Amino acid sequence: MKILGLNEKDSRFLLIVIFLTLATPVLLQPFPEGSGMAQFNAGYPDLMQRFAIFGIFAIGFNILFGLTGYLSFGHAAFLGIGSYAVVWMYKLLDYNVIWGLPLAVVVSGIVALGIGFISLRRSGIYFSILTLAFAQMMFVISYSDLFGRFVGTTITNGETGLQVYGNDPQVLLGATEPSSPHFFGIVMRENFWTPQFGDWQFTFNNGYYFCAVIAILAFYLSLRIFRSPFGLMLRAIKTNQNRLNYTGVHSRPYTLAAFVISGMYAGLAGGLLAAMDPLAGAERMQWTESGTVVLMTILGGAGTLMGPVLGAGFIKYFENIFSKINDNVLHQWFAWMPDGLEDAIVWVLHFFVGKGWHLTLGVLFMLVVIFLPGGLVEGGTRIWRFIRGTDRKEKTADATHQPEHVAYVAEKEEF
Amino acid sequence: MSIIHPTRRRLLQTGAVAGAGLAMPMVFTGAASAYTNEPTGGTVTLGFNVPQTGPYAEEGADELRAYLLAVEHLNGEGDGGAMNTFSSKALKGNGILGKKVAYVTGDTQTKSDAARASAKSMIEKDGAIMITGGSSSGVAVAVQGLCQEAGVIFMAGLTHSNDTTGKDKKANGFRHFFNAYMSGAALAPVLNNAYGSDRKAYHLTADYTWGWTQQASIQAATEGIGWQTVNNVLTPLASTDFSSYIAPVLNSGADVLVLNHYGGNMVNSLTQAVQFGLRDKMVNGKQFEIVVPLYSELMAKGAGKNIEGVFGSTNWSWKLQDEGTKAFVKSFGTKYGFPPSNAAQTVYAQTLLYADAAERAGTFNPCGIVEALEGFEFDGLGNGPTLYRAADHQCFKDVLVMQGKKDAENEYDALEIVEVTPRAQVEYAPDHPMFAGGDLGQCNPGA
Numbered sequence: 089m090k091i092l093g094l095n096e097k098d099s100r101f102l103l104i105v106i107f108l109t110l111a112t113p114v115l116l117q118p119f120p121e122g123s124g125m126a127q128f129n130a131g132y133p134d135l136m137q138r139f140a141i142f143g144i145f146a147i148g149f150n151i152l153f154g155l156t157g158y159l160s161f162g163h164a165a166f167l168g169i170g171s172y173a174v175v176w177m178y179k180l181l182d183y184n185v186i187w188g189l190p191l192a193v194v195v196s197g198i199v200a201l202g203i204g205f206i207s208l209r210r211s212g213i214y215f216s217i218l219t220l221a222f223a224q225m226m227f228v229i230s231y232s233d234l235f236g237r238f239v240g241t242t243i244t245n246g247e248t249g250l251q252v253y254g255n256d257p258q259v260l261l262g263a264t265e266p267s268s269p270h271f272f273g274i275v276m277r278e279n280f281w282t283p284q285f286g287d288w289q290f291t292f293n294n295g296y297y298f299c300a301v302i303a304i305l306a307f308y309l310s311l312r313i314f315r316s317p318f319g320l321m322l323r324a325i326k327t328n329q330n331r332l333n334y335t336g337v338h339s340r341p342y343t344l345a346a347f348v349i350s351g352m353y354a355g356l357a358g359g360l361l362a363a364m365d366p367l368a369g370a371e372r373m374q375w376t377e378s379g380t381v382v383l384m385t386i387l388g389g390a391g392t393l394m395g396p397v398l399g400a401g402f403i404k405y406f407e408n409i410f411s412k413i414n415d416n417v418l419h420q421w422f423a424w425m426p427d428g429l430e431d432a433i434v435w436v437l438h439f440f441v442g443k444g445w446h447l448t449l450g451v452l453f454m455l456v457v458i459f460l461p462g463g464l465v466e467g468g469t470r471i472w473r474f475i476r477g478t479d480r481k482e483k484t485a486d487a488t489h490q491p492e493h494v495a496y497v498a499e500k501e502e503f
Numbered sequence: 504m505s506i507i508h509p510t511r512r513r514l515l516q517t518g519a520v521a522g523a524g525l526a527m528p529m530v531f532t533g534a535a536s537a538y539t540n541e542p543t544g545g546t547v548t549l550g551f552n553v554p555q556t557g558p559y560a561e562e563g564a565d566e567l568r569a570y571l572l573a574v575e576h577l578n579g580e581g582d583g584g585a586m587n588t589f590s591s592k593a594l595k596g597n598g599i600l601g602k603k604v605a606y607v608t609g610d611t612q613t614k615s616d617a618a619r620a621s622a623k624s625m626i627e628k629d630g631a632i633m634i635t636g637g638s639s640s641g642v643a644v645a646v647q648g649l650c651q652e653a654g655v656i657f658m659a660g661l662t663h664s665n666d667t668t669g670k671d672k673k674a675n676g677f678r679h680f681f682n683a684y685m686s687g688a689a690l691a692p693v694l695n696n697a698y699g700s701d702r703k704a705y706h707l708t709a710d711y712t713w714g715w716t717q718q719a720s721i722q723a724a725t726e727g728i729g730w731q732t733v734n735n736v737l738t739p740l741a742s743t744d745f746s747s748y749i750a751p752v753l754n755s756g757a758d759v760l761v762l763n764h765y766g767g768n769m770v771n772s773l774t775q776a777v778q779f780g781l782r783d784k785m786v787n788g789k790q791f792e793i794v795v796p797l798y799s800e801l802m803a804k805g806a807g808k809n810i811e812g813v814f815g816s817t818n819w820s821w822k823l824q825d826e827g828t829k830a831f832v833k834s835f836g837t838k839y840g841f842p843p844s845n846a847a848q849t850v851y852a853q854t855l856l857y858a859d860a861a862e863r864a865g866t867f868n869p870c871g872i873v874e875a876l877e878g879f880e881f882d883g884l885g886n887g888p889t890l891y892r893a894a895d896h897q898c899f900k901d902v903l904v905m906q907g908k909k910d911a912e913n914e915y916d917a918l919e920i921v922e923v924t925p926r927a928q929v930e931y932a933p934d935h936p937m938f939a940g941g942d943l944g945q946c947n948p949g950a
Contacts, residue, residue: 134623232710232739247641247711247740248666249615251648254942268652277652278950291627365623366652367645369615407617408624411555414608443555443610 098311105307105394109300112136113292120287124421128409133279133293134364135408139401140299141360144306146384146396148353151313152346153382154391157326161216161378162203162223166196166351168230168373170358172243175250175368182260183252183269185276185298185363189356196355197348204347208340211329224375231370249369269363271298276364295364302360306353311393313349322346326391354381387456389463398464406449413441538868539654539949540630547602547867549574549854550609550631552622552646553660557613558767559638561801562846566636566660567608568839569847573854576834577604584834588827588883589855593862600861607631613638615645622646626653632867633658633857635850640664640713647676654949656869658853661846663765663797665716668897669938674946675869677876677891679856679898680849681929683717684937686796686816687724689902689924693814698759698792700729705757707748707772709764710737717763719937721796725761733757738768745772749779758786760793769795770805777809798905800844803917810907810917817903819845819885820920827885842915852884856891873946888926894933895943902929 091099108115117131130136149163173195174188181187207218229235229244236243244250252258266275276295283290313319321342324332332339362368371377380403388399418434418441425433440448460467542548551570554563575581579596586594598604607629609621618637625631634650635658637643643662650657651673659667659678663686668678694702704725708718714737722732733755738748749772752760760781764772776782776793784791795802798815821832821842831851835843843851856876864871877893886900904922911917931938 129628132624132628134620134627138620228739232737247615248644248671249641251645251671253940254944255940365619365649367615367619367648369641369645371614371616408620411610411621412607412624412629416606442608443560445610446556 092308094311094315098315101393102308102311106304109140109304110297112139112300113290113296117288117290121289122287127413127417130405130409131291133277133291133296135404136293136296137299137360137364138404138408140296140303141357141364142381142384142400142404143397144299144303144360145354145357145381146388146400147303147306147310148350148357149381150350150385150390150392150396151310151322151353152350153385154396155314155319155322155326156343156346158208158211158343158347159216159382160207160219160347160350161375161382162219162221163350163354163381164373164375164377165203165223165226166200166354167358167361167377168226168368168370169196169199170355170360171362171368171372172230172250173355174359174362175252175366178252178258178269178362178366179250179256180259182258182262182265183267183366184260184265185269185271185359189359189363192355192359192362193352196358197352200348200351200355201344204344204351208343208347220375220378223373223378227370227373227375230373244368244370247370249367251367269295269366274298299360299364302356306356307393307397314393318342318345383453387453387463389465392463392465395463395465402464403449406445406452410441410445410448411443415442417441537948538870540626540632542602542630542632542867545602546605547599548625548629548631549604549606549857550622550625550629550634550636551606552609552611552618552625552634552636554613554638554642555608555610557611559613559661562638562661562766562799562844563611563636565801565844565847566638566850569835569843569851570606570635570854572835572838573851574604574606575838577854577858581838582834583830585827585831585851585884586855588830589859590882591859591863593859594855595862599858600865600867604858611637611639611642611646613642615641618642618646619649622649623653626650626655631655635853635857636660637662638846640667641711643667643678644671644712647671647673651675651944651947654869654947656857656872658850658857660850660853662713663717664713665720665937666712666941668895669716670941672895672941672943674873674896674943677853677856677896677898679853679889681816681818681900681902682897683713683720683796684931684935685902685929686717687720687722688929688931689816689904689922690721690794690796690814691724691728692924692928693904693922694725694730694794695728697814699789702730702759702789702792703733703755703757703787704730704759704761704794705733705752705755706735706761706763707745708735708737709740709768711740713765714740714763716937717796718761721761721763721794723937730759738764738772740768742768743771745775746779748772749776749781752776752781753779753784756786758789758791760791762793762795763797764795765797765799766802767805769802773806773813774809798918799846800842800915800918801846803907804914806907807917811909813907814921815905815907815918817845817905817918819848820903820905820918821848821915822920823885823903823923825883825885825887827883831885848885852886855884856881869948870946890926892933895938895941899926899930901926 113131117129119125119129170192173192177188203222207215233244233246269276274294279291279293281292325339384399384403385396389395422430422433553566554560576584576586607625611618622634633656638661640662643659647657657676665683706718708714762772781791793813795815798817803810860872860875861867864875876891879891882888889898889900902924905918906921908919
């Protein structure tokens with residue numbers, strides 16, 4: 089079966105992704121309520137929304153980093169710009185996200201054009217440092233609201249974060265309109281279905297499905313970019329930019345386009361964050377956020393289609409689930425053990441849960457980088473091959489760093 | 504490039520898929536309950552959202568200790584602490600409304616985003632009926648807004664900015680801690696007595712909501728007693744080296760340095776100011792002085808000997824001698840082996856106040872709680888007679904002016920009480936210019 093101009097394999101891939109995305113509220117809720125394992129359920133709206141949003145962020149980042157090899161350390165800046173754009177539309181027009189989201193994409197695209205135009209004059213570590221410097225500059229500007237102070241009004245509202253107040257203009261606000269973000273009346277915060285099957289409680293949230301549909305579109309677009317001649321050119325840049333330049337190809341417009349596209353993805357993700365939760369804080373522009381998206385991409389598998397999404401889910405899961413396990417919960421789990429042993433185990437695990445979730449993540453990241461250089465996707469592939477019993481020598485070990493087989497792009501004339 | 508030239512057919516296909524996806528939510532409708540997270544089983548869940556990492560992690564750890572103590576007392580374990588001295592006798596030590604108190608904890612990372620994510624997961628996943636915590640005004644304001652939208656109660660922890668119950672006040676949010684205005688009002692007379700009315704002040708201010716309101720409050724209060732303000736310099740919150748900000752103070756003609764800093768910022772800036780020899784200087788024929796408007800025990804510990812003789816204000820101190828304080832300090836000390844900070848005391852009081860309000864209202868419905876807390880007068884939790892004002896959900900009580908102690912016996916003894924400023928002196932009208940522009944709105948019980 090072929091859909092939407094994809095070949096058979098990619099069509100199947102896309103359908104699987106669509107299925108997984110739409111079934112997330114069920115898939116992430118494997119344990120019954122009230123059981124000890126319910127702690128590990130992740131099927132609540134906020135986290136699912138974050139999976140989808142940071143998935144989009146990582147997909148976009150992967151177009152730059154995975155395809156061209158340019159490591160940007162400043163993508164969080166676009167995340168912040170997207171959020172501010174959306175919240176400003178709430179403040180000026182109304183709570184419908186239809187105004188803010190396109191603006192978020194456009195504004196972050198324009199800023200990405202500016203930053204990319206300057207930063208892409210250098211490559212490697214110098215490029216990374218330049219993007220980091222720009223992002224940090226923008227973080228400081230928004231954290232202290234320097235623009236706002238300059239023009240004498242609030243632009244980012246500093247550390248408190250930009251919020252909607254009752255005395256904002258909101259010129260399009262209708263009398264019966266919901267007072268929280270919505271898409272033509274579909275309120276993001278509300279759940280449209282909360283079925284209960286025995287002890288299993290599922291939550292189907294408007295906001296999540298809004299993000300999910302956009303995430304699927306974003307994924308489809310990225311799939312098309314990967315399979316296009318443009319994508320091939322980006323891979324060529326990663327393989328050897330010098331050689332490409334010697335053959336007479338002017339490569340910078342391609343890298344700039346990739347940078348702008350990934351900036352727009354990040355702006356969209358930032359806009360969606362504000363669409364789910366009408367507040368834009370400067371912290372989401374901090375360099376640690378930029379670092380997180382790098383981690384997501386590498387953890388999942390840079391240059392693969394699915395990897396960044398997996399990485400994003402993985403990191404957000406740890407941030408939200410592991411950070412909430414406290415000593416009290418640990419004691420409950422190990423209550424069946426003798427007291428001394430229980431205390432000893434809790435004492436050791438204490439450093440890996442709660443505030444120590446960074447440590448757990450760090451250890452896992454090290455393990456992945458050392459044993460699975462291709463990220464989680466490589467892990468999945470290895471398991472798949474093991475199950476099928478396929479000889480791993482059939483394919484090159486480092487499939488991600490080789491150009492994919494893309495002959496069909498040239499074969500098809502119509503696009 | 505192929506991707507930006509879709510054929511008509513393909514555009515229709517894509518549109519149909521997207522449309523179907525968007526229309527899907529319309530098909531179903533959700534079930535309704537009286538209010539968000541109505542507890543149905545034998546337990547009620549509270550969400551303790553404190554910084555466990557980041558610059559205010561120490562305060563967060565102390566808050567968490569106090570929360571656990573409050574849960575013990577509510578469930579009838581331990582010695583009952585300040586529940587025995589609390590003027591309202593609605594709490595019986597059998598949980599809240601007969602339901603055992605359970606809790607979840609989260610890490611705000613001292614970031615608004617992380618704090619909101621953590622609070623959301625408590626509400627959506629764990630079914631928390633009340634969120635409490637926060638060790639930074641930015642975080643408190645952000646989480647308070649979230650709780651208002653979600654329809655749960657927010658009991659603010661350590662947040663000192665005027666905005667929390669001023670510009671950003673919300674009907675579902677309550678603050679027991681004092682605020683920047685009260686610090687200024689309490690400090691000014693003491694400063695007048697100690698340093699005279701002819702002083703020139705130089706301000707270094709942490710560049711965020713708390714710093715701004717703190718600076719504006721203390722400036723207004725000191726100018727009220729005749730001081731002049733020479734300069735106000737904003738310092739980034741993330742700074743650790745303040746030497747470049749302190750050097751100009753010497754040549755500015757100022758004879759008082761006001762450090763509107765908190766936590767690690769204050770420890771660093773004060774230490775550096777002392778190292779620059781500011782406190783040994785004579786300017787305009789007067790001894791140079793340093794003032795720190797908001798003190799905490801944990802900061803005093805960090806700054807060590809440098810705080811000797813420096814004035815500041817706190818919400819409460821374990822050295823107070825009323826019954827409520829003694830009961831709380833005793834059970835905290837028994838459990839953890841050292842005295843609580845004023846961050847710990849405010850969150851302990853907030854937890855009891857919430858539980859008590861639920862008992863008196865006979866429901867966990869946020870609107871019932873709001874009604875029970877608004878205008879509530881109580882005593883016996885450590886700050887003397889206290890009023891939860893209905894107009895802005897701010898507590899009014901006595902404020903302490905503290906001074907760094909000479910020859911402190913140990914690290915918990917670094918501050919001594921100079922004056923207990925009576926409640927009447929720190930009160931203000933709800934529409935005071937420093938608090939204006941906000942709207943409490945209606946209580947929101949959620950879905």
